[in-house]
Amino acid sequence: MSLFRSRRSFKPVAMDPARELPRELLTELLTDAHWAPTHGLTQPWRFQVFATLPARERLAAGLQLIYDAITPTAKRDPAKRAKLAASPRSAPVVIALLAHVQPGGKIPDWEEIAATSCAAQNLMLSAHAHGVASYWSSPPAATSPEFVRWLVLDETHRAMGLLYLGYASPSAAVPTSTRLPLNERVTWHEV
Numbered sequence: 001m002s003l004f005r006s007r008r009s010f011k012p013v014a015m016d017p018a019r020e021l022p023r024e025l026l027t028e029l030l031t032d033a034h035w036a037p038t039h040g041l042t043q044p045w046r047f048q049v050f051a052t053l054p055a056r057e058r059l060a061a062g063l064q065l066i067y068d069a070i071t072p073t074a075k076r077d078p079a080k081r082a083k084l085a086a087s088p089r090s091a092p093v094v095i096a097l098l099a100h101v102q103p104g105g106k107i108p109d110w111e112e113i114a115a116t117s118c119a120a121q122n123l124m125l126s127a128h129a130h131g132v133a134s135y136w137s138s139p140p141a142a143t144s145p146e147f148v149r150w151l152v153l154d155e156t157h158r159a160m161g162l163l164y165l166g167y168a169s170p171s172a173a174v175p176t177s178t179r180l181p182l183n184e185r186v187t188w189h190e191v
Contacts, residue, residue: 010133012090015166033123044112045119048096056088091164
């Protein structure tokens, strides 16, 4: 089975937080991400890596603060808030994914976001090829302008969520996935 068809998303709770990813491996995964297609060679992807427990705990606390700031009191869900704290502690690596866009630049925002998404896919496929589980999460707290400011970046950055990386726990079941028939998603134009 191909790399594309066998890759699955493992939620952070299915990862082994005690099994660290070597820096050399992380660098290789990020290098593979860095080779994503990019119009005008703008290379808009930005990665903020939280690969130590203190860094992930700081991220968890920051996500909870942002959740409190952007969620009206009446709509706050204690379970969602708790998950924002637990997830970064569950995976040995969390990467904040951002797209750098130039307002009024020659490349439209949507293309920079698409290129950054390609970088994320490259990273996740490379992780899978190395036996590393991955999960792309996009809670509002991690896709907000407030998160960008928390990372001490300016408004030319768009937060696109968090990429969780780690080895799957030995007890974790491999998630299954299906797709609709391809012919329901393809239209052939022959004239």
